[in-house]
Amino acid sequence: MPRLAIATALSLALTAPALNGPAQAQHAHHPAPAAAQEPASSRAFREAAERMHREMAIAYTGDADRDFAAGMIPHHQGAIEMAQIQLRHGRDPAMRRLAEEIIQAQEAEIARLRAFLARTAPR
Structure with a gap:
């Protein structure tokens, strides 16, 4: 027994x-903060990252060029969203300028990626 x-x-x-x-x-x-106690910026960053990772889970086609473009669009959109969160919640002038630069650069790159996908046929 x-x-x-x-x-x-x-x-x-x-x-x-x-x-x-x-x-x-x-x-x-270091307990995990309860959702109600989580700072708004932390919640927004976490939600943006989760959304980006979900949207990056594309169906790969074997065409590396198209797969790269299709996966990078949500990756860059995630960077834009994180920069927008920084602008809403951040205070440091240098980080705010960087966030603005990131938004501009990533928007231009998304436009290039979408143009590539529009002009190339899937294989």
């Missing part, structure tokens, strides 16, 4: 972190 008790206790000890979820596995000094 003692072996069964030890085995049960060991089993519970090993599975308890998984049952309690990822928040319990977090370091006590």
Whole structure:
């Protein structure tokens, strides 16, 4: 009987972190912020990154040129969104200028990528 008790206790000890979820596995000094406590800029950055990664999950065709263009468009759009978030929430003048430059550059690159896709037929 003692072996069964030890085995049960060991089993519970090993599975308890998984049952309690990822928040319990977090370091006590750095718990994940609750959504209501998350700063607006952090929430906006996280949402933009999640959206960018979802949209970058394209169906690859084997045509490296078209796949590159199709994947880079949402990547660049994500950079634009992050720069817009910086402009809404950031205060540093140099970072604000950089965000404005990024928006301008990424918009131009998206236009080039879309033009390439429009003028080339899928293989």
